[in-house]
Amino acid sequence: SAFRNLRGVRTAAPVVRAADGDVLLAADGLTKSYAGADRELPVLTGIDLTVRAGEVVALLGKSGSGKSTLLRCLAGLIPPSSGTVSYRGAPLTGANPGTAMVFQTFALLPWLTVQQNVELGLEARGVPADRRAEAALQAIDLIGLDGFESAYPKELSGGMRQRVGFARALVVEPDVLMMDEPFSALDVLTAENLRGELMELWESGQFPTRAVVLVTHNIEEAVLMADRIVVLGSRPGTIRETFEVALERPRDRDSAAFEDLID
Numbered sequence: 001s002a003f004r005n006l007r008g009v010r011t012a013a014p015v016v017r018a019a020d021g022d023v024l025l026a027a028d029g030l031t032k033s034y035a036g037a038d039r040e041l042p043v044l045t046g047i048d049l050t051v052r053a054g055e056v057v058a059l060l061g062k063s064g065s066g067k068s069t070l071l072r073c074l075a076g077l078i079p080p081s082s083g084t085v086s087y088r089g090a091p092l093t094g095a096n097p098g099t100a101m102v103f104q105t106f107a108l109l110p111w112l113t114v115q116q117n118v119e120l121g122l123e124a125r126g127v128p129a130d131r132r133a134e135a136a137l138q139a140i141d142l143i144g145l146d147g148f149e150s151a152y153p154k155e156l157s158g159g160m161r162q163r164v165g166f167a168r169a170l171v172v173e174p175d176v177l178m179m180d181e182p183f184s185a186l187d188v189l190t191a192e193n194l195r196g197e198l199m200e201l202w203e204s205g206q207f208p209t210r211a212v213v214l215v216t217h218n219i220e221e222a223v224l225m226a227d228r229i230v231v232l233g234s235r236p237g238t239i240r241e242t243f244e245v246a247l248e249r250p251r252d253r254d255s256a257a258f259e260d261l262i263d
């Protein structure tokens, strides 16, 4: 079928990106424990992982397997207990400057409008006020929320709220887009639509993000969206398996073949 952008307008053929070998993110011997009542509780116990330009990597695992912990370490939102995370070869000392995050439950500020929520990401990165509005409106348009700039989150459906979440992440033009179960709070049809639109947008090259890390417990979603799937074992939190998803986008895959992946 002809490629269409988010507004339903025919555009040039999509740029299908391929992993070009540039390592954007790397975890080396990454461990993470949380303080328990009487001892440290290990969650990640030695993760080696790279994310290269051009690829969508899914982190797949059961609830509690450490997916969010791993994603947060890669984004520099929490420090590892040992080992390193680096972005373009430079070890992180704080928030990863090359990533932006989309959260499962949107994490919008209810007292701010759509546009103000989207501008937050820019504000945090010190973009001057006059440039923020223009970039925010562009991102809002790209994600299909044109006309809703002044709406408040409570006036929007779940799917539209998550579009705001995507706009807020994409507006900073992250090298790597991080998504923590971004569709799992949405109903099945809304999730399917948004997933499809996001993949079209990614493949169209309309935003400069070069790689995507998707956390999910949904095997079908991982198979549909990812180029590579990293499976976390249920315990202790270490990588059980990593494999390439061979088929090309657009995805029309049989996820049944992968159903034994999560034990």
Ligand code: ADP
Residues within 6 Å of the ligand: 034, 035, 043, 061, 062, 063, 064, 065, 066, 067, 068, 069, 070
């Ligand atoms: P997932 O995203 O795969 O569900 P998480 O990374 O959220 O897994 O959690 C992995 C384990 O770490 C779980 O047992 C969870 O209870 C624990 N955990 C997560 N965050 C914290 C925290 N801030 N403090 C203590 N334990 C935590």
Ligand code: MG
Residues within 6 Å of the ligand: 067, 068, 069, 180
């Ligand atoms: Mg999680």
